[in-house]
Amino acid sequence: MTDVLLHLATTAEWRSHLAAGAIAPSVAEFVHLSTPGQVALPANRLFAGRTDLNLLVLDPSRIGVEVRYEPGLPTDPASMRFPHAYGAVPACAVLAVVPYRGADGFAAPVLPPVDAAGRQAVLEPSFLRRTATHETPVTGGVAVRTDPVPASHRHNRLLVDGPADAATVAADAGRTGLTRATLTGDRHASTAAALARAGWQVHPLVGMAGPAGGTRGRTEVVDVETLRPVWDAQWRRDGVDEAVLAQLTDRLLLEGRVLDLRALAVRVDGEVVASAVLRIDGATAELDAVEVGPAHRGRGHGDTLLADARAIAAGAGCDLVTLTADADDHPRSWYRRRGFAEVNRLWEVTRPD
Structure with a gap:
């Protein structure tokens, strides 16, 4: 994606930016930004090993201050120019917050689309990962565990948005000791159906979005x-x-x-x-x-x-309000009549006892 810019922020820093309503320049007179192809370089230099880092995905048209492309450090590639925002960047320029994990080093990120569907799909997994006390990679996603609230199914589950078949989901659930998973995206229709045949409880959902x-x-x-x-x-x-x-x-x-x-x-x-x-x-x-x-x-x-x-x-x-509704219940049509469009399909699945 070349139509977005990125800013690196820990979870605590982003919460502070939200409270202030803006990302303010820190030591320098500008806010450090990166393109998707550049961001791994400053991440590895400044945040090596961090597991609480996030990519703030910015719409350049909403930044509202001058952005200059300028050299970074002398050790950076000579041809590389980093975008620097000369002034405070409003928090509402951030279209998505994408957890960016670097326990084994940061790689070039895979970013979600920033249309309504992409923003709806990323918001809940993102804040669940930021809230969690433990995160474990699984096939097609991550497993989150939040120790202070073990009874909250929402905060203790597998979050799967990449390729994963039913056998893999079941194996990862067993390996992590979790009983629930959320499967996001059309690609998981067959996975959900296979889990249902294997005795899992399957609850279809729709992700919806409408204007603020x-x-x-x-x-x-x-x-x-x-x-x-x-x-x-x-x-x-x-x-x-x-x-x-x-x-x-x-x-x-x-x-x-x-x-x-x-x-x-x-x-x-x-x-x-x-x-x-x-x-x-x-x-x-x-x-x-x-x-x-x-x-x-x-x-x-x-x-x-x-x-x-x-x-x-x-x-x-x-500018966007999202929500999740039961696929088989009346609120779905209630929200649709009030201007919310269906943008995603999801399945909540629960392992049989």
């Missing part, structure tokens, strides 16, 4: 802890074991350390009647956990929450 924008209404951005009692009540209705309830909110606190996570609430007479989670990661946001209380459904609260989430995302500089 609009005017914000009465949805509040609240502290995660404010919604803990609301979510606990919801999960109790769903039959979640009392012993794991705390972890289901605690995992959001962990995510808030690696991206801009906002808990959303709609109140009526002081009571929270609808809630959601909005994750903001540069120019892309993900809407998740949209829930309207059983006694308050059919009154437009879901529409209020969705419209306001899109407005809040736009206010943070996002």
Whole structure:
């Protein structure tokens, strides 16, 4: 890809950039950037062995300051010119955050497309990898394990987006001791079908994307802890074991350390009647956990929450809001009627006991 530029940042640095709203020049008077073909050189020089590094994938048209192509260090190839951004680069110029691991040295990266499908596909695996305490390579992807929240299936699973057949997925699950995997992309339809025949539980999903924008209404951005009692009540209705309830909110606190996570609430007479989670990661946001209380459904609260989430995302500089919906449930068509397009296919698969 020659139509993007890259900036290297640790997970902690990126979270700091998000809080500030921009990537500011550090020691030099410019922000160091690279092309995809160059980035391995400064990564190996500055971050050798690091396992918390990320590639911030930038849209050059959104950088907003002058970019000059200039020599790097005297030891760099004489013909190589690095892009330097002379001024702060807005965080909303970042289309995707791609984990970049260099335990054995950094190689030229494989970058996702930066269309709606690519941005939707990369966001969740990216923040799960940044949140995880352990990451293990597997065929076609990685396995993540997040020690503080072992009961969270989302944070302890295989994330597979490259080629992998059913036997390989099963073997990697056994090797890592994990029982679940997410398979992303059309290529995995046959893998999911084969796992279903082998007794795995297979749950088809669709990745969806729509534009940010609009005017914000009465949805509040609240502290995660404010919604803990609301979510606990919801999960109790769903039959979640009392012993794991705390972890289901605690995992959001962990995510808030690696991206801009906002808990959303709609109140009526002081009571929270609808809630959601909005994750903001540069120019892309993900809407998740949209829930309207059983006694308050059919009154437009879901529409209020969705419209306001899109407005809040736009206010943070996002141009795209993504989400994941069950392929076989009515929210899929509900979101479609509200301007969300289906851009990806996914399967959540669970190993038989």
